[in-house]
Amino acid sequence: MINDEALALYSREQSGALDRALIEAGTPGFELMSQAGEAAWACLQRHWPDCRRLSVLCGAGNNAGDGYVVAALAHRAGWQVEVIALKAPQTLAGEAAEAVAMAQRTGVTITAWQSDWTPRGELIVDALLGTGLTGEVRAPYDEAIEAINRSGLPVLAIDLPSGLDAETGTVLGAAVEAARTISFIGRKFGLYTGQAPDYTGTIEYAPLSLTRQRRAGVDHLGWLLDAGLPSRTLPRRRPTTHKGQCGHLLVIGGREGFGGSVIMATETAARLGAGLVSLATSAVHVPPALTRCPEMMVKPVRNGLDLEELLEAASGVLIGPGLGQQAWGEGLMQAVLNTATPCVVDADALNLLASRWPKVQRDNWILTPHPGEAARLLGCAVSEVQRDRLAAARALHGRYGGVIVLKGAGTLVVGGPSGDECFVSPFGNPGMASGGMGDVLGGMIASLLVQGLSPLQAAATGVAVHGMAADRAAISGGERGLLATDLASFARQLVNP
Structure with a gap:
């Protein structure tokens, strides 16, 4: 689906392997550091062209070295630059020591960290902690991070915001809230999921000297979804194409009083191109469903027996929106499990799976839990799911098979025979924090x-279409007040690239 190496996502260890591969291929370590500093300096000039006063906070190691290079370049350009060192510069070694020497030769003043520090710059560069951080942020780095966030100034984070776990996106006690993050060589998996979106700001990627050849032999954790995905995966329609060749989806759910979710899912499925869409729901929801979307075929169902003919005619099933966890919903779920029809399992169907069928595995289903549902499926706390979302998604795949869509900021899609295929969505916005968004996602996938x-x-x-549609809707009318039903028209455009 994705073969653009620039979209590969790497773990902490894999990122280090990329660095070593570049050095072994003949790029000196300080040359790499200089390239990173130059890329960050160019980013500063692009996005803050009127800035002339800069505060750079440096820790230890190569992340600090990148910061010293930026400080030297800014000073050469005539900016007023202060460097605040949390680690005595004379104790740094290797390439970081070379960067310190470069900054000192240029005339940059380096000042030791003081707890009462107030920035002199209009802009802050965060070069405190790099990808090597695995434990909680310790003093005085936690104080520095708090001071940066308290300043209210825009921040450019070098490689990743200090305090963020490069692999999971978890905040390790405290983290810098950046306006922009520039990440080098390989994209860090943790920048795109977990708590990361609250801290990274806009992410820029600079591959530096990395090429496809030099990536060879270095594994990656997954791929970042891109806007071109629909054009690569959606089948071309011939002039003679008819509805029978475009699939027949059966949507099941909507117990009495909970019809909105299943109606939204069904209509969205039709808007995304399913040839036929049937809805099996409580009798009370038949009139509103047909009023809302007369193109859908709606049948009232009393129990699983009423589903038999519908299941035989369907080429795929979406079950769960508004289903409930009482006898009615349980009977419909059992009827679906008795067939081999490919299906998408969402909402209450996931809760039923966790409580009634915790050992069922299938290769041809897609489970779409949010973190709370994922926790129930795994029998753990929500905090455990969020602490390492990739590990949770892989655990779900190991237990239930199929494909797992772990929803949330940086939605994950995990599948493949061993759960080793992973995709992360960079799309979406806070306007999606409204009811029904998960239901329309289920309809799109199905x-x-x-x-x-x-x-x-x-x-x-x-997942990609869902997030991109929400972004287009937010551009059109704003994030606040964005409704799930607003997505369908934008999604239709996206599946007709």
Whole structure:
């Protein structure tokens, strides 16, 4: 689905392997550091062209070295630069020591950290802690991070915001809230999921000397979804294409009083191109469903027996929105599990799976839990899921099989025979914090599934379209007040690239 090496996502250890591969290929370590500093300096000039006073906070190691290079370049350009050192510069070694010497030769003044520090700059460069951080942030770095955040000034984070786990996106006690992050060589997995979106600001990626050849032999954790995915996965429609060739989706859910979610999911599935869409729901929801979308076929169902003919006719199923966890919903879920039809399992169907069928495995289903549902499926706390979202998604795959869509900021899609295929969504915005967003996502994924995409393709493409549609809707009308039903028209545009 994705073969652009620039979209590969790396763990902490894999990022280090990329650095070593570059050095072994003949790029000196200080040359790499200079390239990183120059990329960060260019970023500063692009995005803050009127700035002339800069505060650079440096810790230890190569991250600090990058900061010293930036300080030297800014000073050469005539900016007023202060460097605040949390680690005595004379104790640094290797390339970082070379960067200190460069800054000193240029005339940069280096001052030791003081707890009452107040920035002199209009802009702060965070070069405190790099990808090597694995434990809680300790003093005096926690004080420095607090002072940076308290300043209210824009921050450029070097490689990643200090205090953020490069692998999981977890905040290790405290983290810098950056306006922008520039990441070098390989994209760090943790920049795109977990708590990271609250801290990274806009992410820029600078590969430096890295090439496809030099990446060879270095594994990666996953891929970042990109805007071109729908055009690569969606099948081309021939002039003679008819509805019978575009899939028949059966959506199941909507117990009495909970019809909105299942109606939204069904209509969205139709908007994304499923040839036929049927809805099995409580009798009370038949009139509003047909009023809302007369193109759907709606049947009232009393129990699992009423689903038999519908399941036989369907090429795919979405079950869960508004389903409930009482006898009605349980009977419908059992009927679906009795068939081999590919399906998307969402909402209450996931809760039923956790409580009634915790040992069922299938290769042809897609589970779409939010963190709370994921915790119930795994029998753990939500905090454990969020602490390492990739590990949680892989654990879900190991227990239930199929494809896992772990929703949230930086939604993860995990699949493949061993759960080793992973995709992360960079799309979406806070306007999606409203009811029904998960229901329309389920409808999108299920619609793509019945149109012939594999479960992994349908899940990844649906997640990308969902996030991009929300971003377009937010640009059109703003984030606040964004409704789930606003996404369908934008999503339709995206699946017609």
